[in-house]
Amino acid sequence: MARTAGSHSDITGPRVRAAALKLFARQGFAAVSMREIAREVGVQAGALYNYTADKQSLLFDLMQSHLDSLLAAFEDDPTAAPEARLRQFVQFHIRFHHDRPDAVFIAYMELRNLTPENFARIEALRRRYEDRLETILKAGVAEGSFAVTDTKIATMAVIAMLTGVSTWFRSAGRLSLDEVQEQYWQMVRKAVSAPAIHHVS
Amino acid sequence: MARTAGSHSDITGPRVRAAALKLFARQGFAAVSMREIAREVGVQAGALYNYTADKQSLLFDLMQSHLDSLLAAFEDDPTAAPEARLRQFVQFHIRFHHDRPDAVFIAYMELRNLTPENFARIEALRRRYEDRLETILKAGVAEGSFAVTDTKIATMAVIAMLTGVSTWFRSAGRLSLDEVQEQYWQMVRKAVSAPAIHHVS
DNA sequence: CCTGATTAACTGAACATGCGTTCAAAACAA
């Protein structure tokens, strides 16, 4: 046997990526074999090499397109108030990551399985995303509405806090995503705002 | 050849655990072979099975003892002010995790490589640690010094934020760990405190 | 609408290598 009925690269290609995404997220890159991906697609292992040079490239491509779409999706309005921009960032980050749990998981967990060159490229993309947030924080500090000692640290703290949502949030749980977004926004807002001057009436 | 000079289980045992900790953290559980661990110890692969039933148990033991020592090391004073207790938690968490980068990495990244039973036991330990923080937050809310809508969410947010330090902090970097601890404490304090009533003079 | 040639997609077997684990035999420690 050889070519199978209905086979077409426009169809199989995305299915290979989807299967790899799912399996890498569930089991980890190193624990997934090419034969396992092939089985998920419904194809023999050899056929995968029409769609990727090797296993490593498959991982890299998944990470790269995740970060590309992350950067493309976030819209920031530099003319808006820093607090509004930050609120937008918080809500966007939580929503975007919630919608792509597998890609998020891979992008954070499988960095060590990248070759040094690929790692550097992924890190550069991640850095660009972090810079988008830091730009907002800097604007707020310059304007006086935010008070953080070090915008780089605050950037890392906020992103870690927001990304952590995906480790525990379940749609079937006690809270809706909207409620979670709102509560995280309140915490982030307070964390970066000027400290309270308690007005005792 | 068989038994080697100087061999002793009191020595080899800890070395096996140390080698596994190091390699699992650097390359991931699935990517490390028993032969690789053995080579690091300076022994043949078969000898490892004097110290662990199998590879899975080795991972579980490392995670369990990490979480055991985490729970044992954190000292909370229920009679102190909630803000002081929270400050203590923040500083402890950052310091403890900074001192054990490999164990932290494994405890967060390799959960999916545990069998269901082992996973449940590790999760229970983690939950107990989270509960320690939530207890502090609840005390502060009851007392009125903290203002968070949901203490469970705040707990997860704070822990994610603090644990994130280990993803970027380097001792050789721009900031000392003391400075980082202080800045994170300020952000956490503000995030959970009652919102500012801006006093315009 | 049919026929034949060409191209694209896939199979299945093979390659060398590595895997976790077991165990009889051997050598050291007490």
Place this chain on the structure above:
DNA sequence: TTGTTTTGAACGCATGTTCAGTTAATCAGG
């Protein structure tokens, strides 16, 4: 001498990747 610790070989099976061969889809010309 007894008991502990390690070796080294072996087990069956899985790994990523390559490739000649085979079949389905596509296209050209009537």
